[in-house]
Amino acid sequence: MVERITGIPRDQFLKAADLFTSIRKGGDMKKAGTIIYAVGWTQHTFGTQIIRTAAILQLILGNVGRAGGGVNALRGHSNIQGATDMGGVFDIFPGYLKIPAPTDTDLATFLKRTTPTPSKPNMWDSYNYWSNTPKFMVSFLKSLYGDAARQENDFAFPYLPKIDRNYSWTEMWDYMYNGQVKGLFAFGMNGVMIGPNSRKNIDALKKADWLVVCELYPDETSEFWRAPGISKNDMAKINTTVYRLPGAGFAEKDGTFVNSARWLQWKYVALPPPGQAKVDQEILARIFLKVRELYRNEGGKFPDPILNLTWAYTTPENPSFAEVAKEINGRALADLTEPTQPGVTIKAGQQLPGFAWLRDDGTTACGNWLYSGSWTEAGAQMQRRGTEDPSGLGVYPNWAWSWPANRRVMYNRASCDPSGKPWDYERRQVWWNEAQQKWVGNDVPDFKVDSKPQDHMGPFIMNPEGVGRIFAPLAAFADGPFPEHYEPVESPIANPLHPNQSNNPVAKKYKSDLDRYGTPEEGFNIVCTTYRLTEHYHYWTKNNPMNVQLVPEPFVEVPAQLADEMGITGGEKVKVTSARGVYVAKAMVTKGIKPMMIDGKKTYQIGIPIHSGYRGIAEDEGRTSLDPANQLSPAAIDPNAYTPEFKGFLVKIERA
């Protein structure tokens, strides 16, 4: 069956499976295996199911919490992890706190809904660390609203926006296309290019009233009105007002990058922004101060959240990232003592040493509980550059700072057997120290530090049940408690497991006139995938002559066998058509992509790098094709992560 669905020959699949599971041969618990993935696994309408499957496999093999184990995401951007940690997603606040819904009429209701209760009785005791949600949330509100967040006004909870629907990326553009979203701020995000179905995105922008783009270069979004196919006449009819703000590049600002190992690493300014360009925080601060002034002078429907926002920076129109980072770490607002740490007092105004000190009574402020401990009274932990590795495990505890609590491997309690002894003594991470009656180790234990092994507390302290989730509780995933194989929304075959429900029943497809989905019967019989090249970084390195020199033009990678059958030679132009659009570029004929036998059918795949569009050095000189690759891809999204399906859709290919 695996062979029928994936096209991987049976013997090769078994060989890989044997190799990966061989680490536990004969009950050996010493070795660890890791799974490292990138968007090839996530950009599907069933991406979450794939990652779930990996997590289950790792749980069953005992590869979670182990040095060298885990399920690890490789990020396509230097700070994606940081963006997510800090709430750069529509449905979470910093530290993965949930965003209130309209039904959360007060703080108590919200906290009751979002604070999990431990599942008891249970074989395993549960620490249920998320039971601290009220402390994280109130401290977050205090950091936003300071003195304006008081017990009497529910710590300013009513100021927070309530999310009434899915505002994920693809949805937003759909709303804009349908005339419901009237304006867009695009900061370092080339919306036309990055989303699926570029043609729809371009048409959506035509309908918007205004668009603000903060970028290093004019890009396909800020110049959507000159997309290929828009005539002078059409152009005159576009009424969208476009504001372009000169942003600064990564080397022109300080701050942190957070990598996928969760290290906050401080970086320094290499050179000042050129010309009129400004760092992000200055641009945002100036907009905010202007908006606040307008509210102050003219009032408005609800001025309080704007007027009361804490903005106590030394230079209000350009807050330093050092100040912002300290604010995120959090500080005491009153003198604090802690029964578990007798004799220690944190004085009002001092930086907090970590999230264990957070309070739900308004005596602490913290912008992101997970980052608490990153900038303490001892200084900026994320600026540390210690290269010592006392355990030899590659922990490097003094290099930068890793959330949470400078812990390098999460769930590291699982690196020990139930009695608290390391599975692999040679590579011991943490262990129970009987004499001290606590967990100690080469890494910061991810556990209730004084919980005796015989008390049977589960190692997965963020789950209310204390154990790993092989079978997920109801409502944790939109598409069910256990992974299932689905075909992409556009697939060359019907799902061999259940042809009547071929693809994910809860994946979202869109209904606009530009959202069309193709079938093999209509002649779309080639599988297409998109990707990036190591030579380019998304859509802005095509403005850098050096990168353009490395890869001067867009191309379509075509399997050598298919090229032979069709008589296509390398360098010749080909036309790729999907149900949504046409893409023309030169063919790169490669032996690297081979035909696959999918459910008994010989199936070809082609690949298109995403970088090229209608703005860049070569594009401006008229040297290359001007089509965005995503003109081809469908707006169809995973029901949990809302990630579009870029990694498998249908096209046809012909000589141009």
Added chain:
Amino acid sequence: MSDERTLQIQQISAHPGTVPGQGAQREVEVAKYIDVTTCIGCKACEVACVEWNDHPFRETTFDNTYQTMPTTEWNYYNLIKFVEHERDGNFMWLMRKDQCMHCADPGCLRACPADGAIVQYENGIVDFQQENCIGCGYCISGCPFDIPKFNPKTKKVFKCTLCSDRVGQGLEPACIKACPTGCLHFGTKSDMVALANTRAKQLREQSGFQNAGVYDPQSIGGTHVIYVLHDATQPELYGGLPSNPQIPPSYTGWKWLAKPAGLVMAALGLLAVFFHRVAVGPKLPQPEEPPPAEAQPDTIEAKRKEKP
């Protein structure tokens, strides 16, 4: 290991008389070790090389390959050669970083008739001194790796310097610094050979590449750029790396011409490490047809692609 002392000159092209300051013996030979098996073809090293050497950006054209251009150029010293390869019916990329090999016995230097246009430092780096280059192009035909390239505007020849300016200051070459995968290493020759051997052994024993090995061709006395190849028995697969590089015989005695025999004998003692590899005695060479630069349109002019 790599400081100014190592930039002590050891050999000079067509130089009558002794090499100044020659003869101090120390373990100063440097080497670059390239693990071809972990290169991802990102070309960060190409960019670093162009930027460090302050070369202009070029206009390239799509040529049905990931490779930036067909060969290295006078202002593009470092090129990843991309080869699509099939092994047991499975596809694999062979990606080899091509640049000057800094041969222990450099054919370019032997071929060069201009005093001081090519020098070899004691650390093994072979460096072109353009102010002394007469543009004759002999070095081009003397090189077994097709490395030196002619600049038609200045009529001088250029190639990778192994970043002698950086190495002289105790820094690693720019390409090494830029490499994100760690497949490039720099250090003493003996350390690099040891590292390379360990890696080759690992590939043979753990990764199923029975023919993995180190490329450090002894036919030219070894090189100061060494490779680990998945298949060291077939270096040609990797974009035409010769298994047995040879300096054209016409050049193997060339430099003796310019040197009085006595000085040659004196130098012989001091430079035994290099000269023992030269099997010929001090007789006059007969370079059959040293190629004049203008007679080389295929290898020089035709490859110009930069904007005028």
